[in-house]
Amino acid sequence: MNIQTDNDQALIYRAVLNDEEQFAVFPQHMPLPAGWRDTGTVGTRDEILAHIKRVWSDMRPLSVRLQIETVARRHLRM
Numbered sequence: 001m002n003i004q005t006d007n008d009q010a011l012i013y014r015a016v017l018n019d020e021e022q023f024a025v026f027p028q029h030m031p032l033p034a035g036w037r038d039t040g041t042v043g044t045r046d047e048i049l050a051h052i053k054r055v056w057s058d059m060r061p062l063s064v065r066l067q068i069e070t071v072a073r074r075h076l077r078m
Helices: 006-010 045-055 062-077
Strands: 013-018 023-027 036-043
Touching: 013 045, 023 036, 023 045, 036 045
Parallel strands: none
Antiparallel strands: 013 023, 013 036
16 A cells, blocks of 8 residues: 655655666655666656656566567467
């Protein structure tokens, strides 16, 4: 369950991305956990969620997308 408080909107968040190109919302004042990088987008929680909704069109992890592409290329060569 995700409960949002008024304090959530007072905080500044950032959109972060991991090596699998999966997005998350993370408080700007906290250090990033290992494996995550800042995308440069900051704002309220709602603004970050709206940004992620706009830019994250394929939620499959990068490794899955690459594996599917590899299989598809091999299949086309047959």
